[in-house]
Amino acid sequence: MANFYNDNEALKHYLTHPMMKKIVELKERNFADADKYDYAPQNFEDAMDSYDRVLDIVGDISGNIIAENAESVDHEGPQVVNNRVKYASGTQKNLEACRKAGLMGMAMPRRFGGLNFPITPYIMGADIVSRADAGFENLWGLQDCAETIYEFASEEQKQKYISRVCQGETMSMDLTEPDAGSDLQSVMLKATKKEDGSYVLNGVKRFITNGDSDIHLVLARSEEGSKDGRGLSMFIYDKRKGGVNVRRIENKMGIKGSPTCELVYKDAPAELVGSTRLGLIKYVMALMNGARLGIAAQSVGISEAAYREALQYAKERQQFGKPIIEFPAVAEVLSLIKAKLDASRALLYACSRFVDMYKIYDDIAKERPLTPEEKKEQKYYSKLADAFTPLAKGMTSEYCNQNTYDCIQIHGGSGFMKDYACERLYRDARITSIYEGTTQLQVVAAIRHVTTGTYLNKIREFEAEEVKPEFEAIKNTLVFMTQQYADAVQAVMGVDDSKYHDFMARRLVEMAGHIIMGYLLLEDAQRNDYFKKSLVVYVNYGEAEVARHASFIGNFKPEEITDYLYTNA
């Protein structure tokens, strides 16, 4: 009778964050749906109660069904049968439970059959499901693609496809090709316009998660002869029409339940989404931002699972006549896992609140002109979301890798065997810092917010907040770390060499991350004692990390960069 929502105090803490009132009231347009739909909330309290109840369902299914099936799904995995994907039996049961529970299309408007949840509670669902089985979260979380249809497709396409997603059909985003991974500008899949204005797709896609889904979003080259991203458009391929076969699925190290497919398109009929040429530069960017937040949630969920497995083992395992958790060396590892977990989650939900705010304003702007005040807020939160998304994806995925590594360490030799869940978590974690943009690419996206000062400005806002006296010392530490960060940024930018900037970028982004997560935990600890320990542990950790980077940058002679870089020679 495990419930992965009810047993986690942090989730309720973030669900009841003070910013939620504004998010919910805007999202619900002051509860205009109340008399139109029998499941729409009447007011803020009613909406919060509904989120709580629905997350309780997610927690129930995750704890009692998805987590129970995780091991067998990992062993069994999906198969290709007659060019179609056959999910592992546990995956089928998981999907069936999620469909029956109506957990698909959670963030979609009610007129398409969705629950109209803000991003924040939806991301909580992703966090909870990932703790049960990160691989399954991919299948469940791909419902997020409906957001792209909602934002950019025609009304007719929305009615048709979003409704189907809300009824439980699955999605995929078909972007990657053998020669177009991180560099999506090189996509070659060919879209040919027919006389009647419709399109057919021909070519190959690779590494497509859930590639045999019901509804695909496909990036393809519609402009013949074009070479870069401006010749790419976005299409919907409907599996009911036929034309795409699964040639093989990859044999992966982790998230084995999630089929990663190689797809062959043979005159596959497709519908254009929005305008031609905007496929990569506009739609995929939006799609990616949503997906990156999803991977951050997946990373947090895996960290949560790793922490609980490690804690339980450390309490049960006896050596030298006592549980190993009583040894400071073991306790330190555990407390660091917990601190990184809590810091990750703080960043995840700060980011999802920012995403909520600007997306809701974007949506309202389609209905009526925003007031100047609202426009200002829209811009403010849009920028923060843009800055926090790569930071969250980068930091949480690296931490989930570190946490699953440490989880095995706590298990000692037993953790190296296949007998405990920690080895699966370790394998599942590994992809999080790679897909939807590697950590290195998150740094590329984040660094401009270092140079333009988005992070520092937000940090200064945190700094301006009064804190309770007991937290003054910690705040002073954060202020000191901020000074080191600001100095380091200035020092790096003072060198006129873009290669050197790229080389130092990761360090600067991480420094900003440590300070931001420190302030977020400071805010949390003032509202809830639950976070007090992690605040201390995390700020101690971050302080040392910031000093380490500051020292490296300070001591580094710019000409030494030639010793790091490879040339053709």
Next chain:
Amino acid sequence: MSLNIIVLAKQVPDTRNVGKDAMKADGTINRAALPAIFNPEDLNALEQALKLKELHPGSKVTILTMGPARAAEIIREGMFRGADGGIVLSDRAFAGSDTLATSYALSAAVRKIGNFDIIIGGRQAIDGDTAQVGPQIAEKLGIPQITYAEDILSVDNGEITVKRRIESGVETVKAKLPLVVTVNGSAAECRPRNAKAVQKYKYAAVPSEVAADESRKEFIEKRPYLNIGEWNASTVDADLAQCGLAGSPTKVKSIENVVFTAKEARRIENNDEELENLIKELIANHTIG
């Protein structure tokens, strides 16, 4: 063909995770110490009803429970999973009912509902473990019964086909509607709550709950689907002499811990002679009587 299905359900103390304070000194259950839950096998029964509803669009699933007003909780729970509504049969006159009085009251409520094709309940409740109420209701209504059901395979032309769990395996049987089916715990687990249903029905209430909290009175009155029925002895035209303690021949003399020692099961053929021999034997060794 759409079906009218009545699901018999009971709110029971959760006896699966009992602590030290689960029993009072007098040997009765300390209900305050145990959370009240939907009787597990009644959830299996609900799943069978919901599956039939999916197979036969337009079908209606009504949950019937006997208990205090707070038993409305399990009706809401059923509505969250797909039931259309329910009735709480609640009256002080029903207090202290044994299985005979319970089945009398429930069968009176079923008669009052009138139009039904299938009555489905769990095999037994985890607080009493008698497995008597379902069969007694069938007897009182004079309709067939299928016990130990594991899967309702189909309903066609007024006939139901059910796979039932028996000691040596499974058997598939058919019976005419209307009938009573009691469902075994080995049947499919009940589906999870549904996100929309939870939001739609969370304020569903029986009249006495509405009366206790006036704040939602108007809201609920405007929405008929939020009204859970609350019936008493007179609503169902029950003969008070057959209700509650008055209608319960069972008298609890004492309660003791019993450790089962029998190793093997014995097969008794379903004929009067063998049954009579068994009853004689049980009276002789003071198991009954």
